[in-house]
Amino acid sequence: MPHPxxxxxxxxxxxxxxxxHGEVVLRRHGELLQIIANGCFLMDTSDGRSERLLVDAAHRALGARPAPSLLIGGLGVGFSLAHAAADPSWGGITVVERERAVIDWHLDGPLGALSAPALADLRTRVLEADLVAYLRETSATYDALCLDIDNGPGWTVTDDNDSLYSATGLASCARALNPGGVLAVWSAQPSPDFEGTLWNAGFRQVHTEEVPVARGVPDVVHLAVRPG
Known part of the structure; x- marks a missing residue:
């Protein structure tokens, strides 16, 4: 069988x-769909293992909380949303995506093949907004916040995303979480410094889960809990 x-x-x-925030491109490469932002490869439809682990790890860290609410930062190719919506134990699922193009590619484009059932789910709400600004301004709170808008805390898509992983940005994340809520951050590589930043920002139970990859450094999910 040919590789996709x-x-x-x-x-x-x-x-x-x-x-x-610059140029965004949707490409087809063989069987894969790819999103490119300002010439930087973001993600494709090849696997989705990292995105599924991001959601599942946050859910496990919450424990047996009934119908927990979920905020997903970044719609991407839709793996995180699709996986969350396939789990009936989640309550409301909100996705914040700043690029209108990405939303359109799901609503009326080829990425809808992955996300259409999730977008039709009554629990799902998609907001067109910059996540950094949304977290700073919203009065809504969630049980879990899953961030997948960059290639990691040290490898952001645009410079203005850097603030999200700073003490100020993490304070905004904490305010958007209910007591005992979980922050989960995907990264293309481990970041011990970011773990320290999470501790210093007041989060607890900070740890990292690895996502095995075919070659090279594993992807990781950084997890942290807002104290009750």
């Missing part, structure tokens, strides 16, 4: 848009 990604194939650009 073949370096001999030329990626086909399906859509290219200039958004408020």
């Amino acid at each position: 990604y073949d370096i001999r194939q030329t990626p086909e650009v399906l859509d290219r848009r200039e958004g408020p």
Whole structure:
């Protein structure tokens, strides 16, 4: 069986848009769909293992809380949302996505093949907003907050995302969590310094779960709990 990604194939650009934070591109490469932001590869539809672990790890850390509410930072290719919506034990599921193009690719484009059932779920709400600003301004609170908007705390898509992983940004994350709520942050590589920042920001039960990859450094999910 041919691999869904073949370096001999030329990626086909399906859509290219200039958004408020730069250029975003949707490409098809073989069987895969890829999102590129400002020339930086973000994600594709090859696996979704990391995104599923992100959601499941947050759920496990919550324990037996009934119908917990979930905030997902970043719609991406839709793996996190689809996985959460497939689990009836989640309560409300809110997704914050700042790129209108990404939302459109799900509502009216090829990414809808992954997310259509989740978007039709009555628990799901998608907000077009910048996550940093949303967390700073919202009065809503959630039981779990899953962040997957960058390649990690040390490898952000745009410079203005850096503040999210600072003490100030993490304080906003904590305010958006209910007591005992869980923050889960996906990263393409481990970040011991970020663990220290989480502790210093007042989070507890800080730890990291690895996501095995075919080669190289494993992906990780950083987990932390807001004290009750």
